[in-house]
Amino acid sequence: GESVGLHLPTLSVQEGDNSIINCAYSNSASDYFIWYKQESGKGPQFIIDIRSNMDKRQGQRVTVLLNKTVKHLSLQIAATQPGDSAVYFCAETGSSYKLIFGSGTRLLVRP
């Protein structure tokens, strides 16, 4: 069946270091992937997306890498800040009109 999962449920990093959050997906036909950030008491907030015809996409302090060979997605956050502390979800387009979300990784930034 379709599923998107994460290797690490919790990631603790030092402020200023780079963070890498990983995600595995199982549907090789998925064409579109998104990373969301969810802070306590809020809904998921879009961070960055990537289509399957790309390997890498960069945003402001964030980079998403897509490895279709091993069905792996990662989110890199440069110079991690306290405001980056949140739960991060990867999501893929499953069947029509819906996203399939991973279980989430909690990022804790140590001062």
Next chain:
Amino acid sequence: KAGVTQTPRYLIKTRGQQVTLSCSPISGHRSVSWYQQTPGQGLQFLFEYFSETQRNKGNFPGRFSGRQFSNSRSEMNVSTLELGDSALYLCASSLLGTENEKLFFGSGTQLSVL
């Protein structure tokens, strides 16, 4: 431009009751999706609406229903509430709901069933 608005923000109900949640999408967005978020199951798709038509439905019992109005606003209803229905219900909108569109989420309605 206002974001996705969900009301109410918090709701407490008892078993057996029914509840209606409301969602106003971003202006111009015609696709509205609903997701249930729980600590155990994560984010799970409930249903998606476009132009007042349900195009896709997740694996939830018939007690969960929804609808969309001509102005794209949407409501979801849960009847005969069970304790396990306690969750954060999230609404998301996008322009057309196509496969390569990002969803914009509201802050959710936190439903507690006692």
